[in-house]
Amino acid sequence: MSSRTEPVLVLDELGLALLMPGYQTLYRPSQQHAHRRSSAGSLSELGKACGVAQGHRRILDACAGFGTDGMTLADLGCTVTMVEQNLLVWLLLRDLDQALGRVTVEYGDCTDFMRDLRRCWDVIYLDPMFPPRRKTALPNRGLQHLRELSGVQEPDVGVTLTQLIALGRRCALARVVVKRRLKDPQDTQSAFQIKGKSIRFDVYLPE
Ligand SMILES: C[S@@+](CC[C@H](N)C(=O)[O-])C[C@H]1O[C@@H](n2cnc3c(N)ncnc32)[C@H](O)[C@@H]1O
Helix, strand or coil, X not given: CCCCCCCEEEEECCEEEEECCCCCCCECHHHHHHHHHHCHHHHHHHHHHCCHHHCCCEEEECCCCXXXXXXXXXXXXXXXXXXXXXXXHHHHHHHHHHHHCCCEEEECCHHHHHHCCCCCEXXXXXXXCCCCCCCCCCCCHHHHHHHHHHXXXXXXXXHHHHHHHHHHHXXXXXXXXXXXXXXXXXXXXXXXXXXXXXXXXXXXXXX
16 A cells, blocks of 8 residues: 555545555544544634624635534534535545535635625635644644645745635625634734634634
8 A cells, every 4th residue: 555656535334534645544534523522622712713602603614624623613503614625635525524414515616615696604714724834743644634635835825825815805794714823924904813722813804
């Protein structure tokens, strides 16, 4: 298995799993979900940033990944649509959702969903891949695989995120929420921040 150079999906009796080049064991997003449930208390900053306490929220999780944040928001009572542009990640996410059945999972570029005027969101949630930083390990294997699959290059990320925020502010009814590293530079455009131990959520109001 270790001589492969391409990621592959494996279907077994437990569902779909990912096998990445250089890894000997399968990765299952469902196991990440189980871990998230056991540590859900530490994710309450996400709910605060999205304004969950202020009423029912329809949320577009525009960079879904393996759905950890989106499913947390669904657990908090939000109606969540997740969008993922990587085909393998989307297939794994869809398989996970078929087991859990509480969110809508879409394939494609989130900008197409944000430009679709027939759709209505209270909150646009953006968690694009953080730019790589030397000597900093990612917190879990799921994020490591998302980075490997997306092949993010640092110079592209800031521009893309700026465009996503601007687009989100034109279509969100209540707010745009961006996950960042705690020590990332401040963005003067944001209205306020909710801080966690190592990450923060920057909140932007609609234009
Ligand atoms: C850091 S991960 C998100 C992790 C996610 N919040 C979670 O809890 O698992 C970023 C994901 O956004 C996806 N992505 C980046 N740009 C996108 C876009 N324009 N449209 C849809 N998905 C996008 C990437 O493929 C990647 O899977």
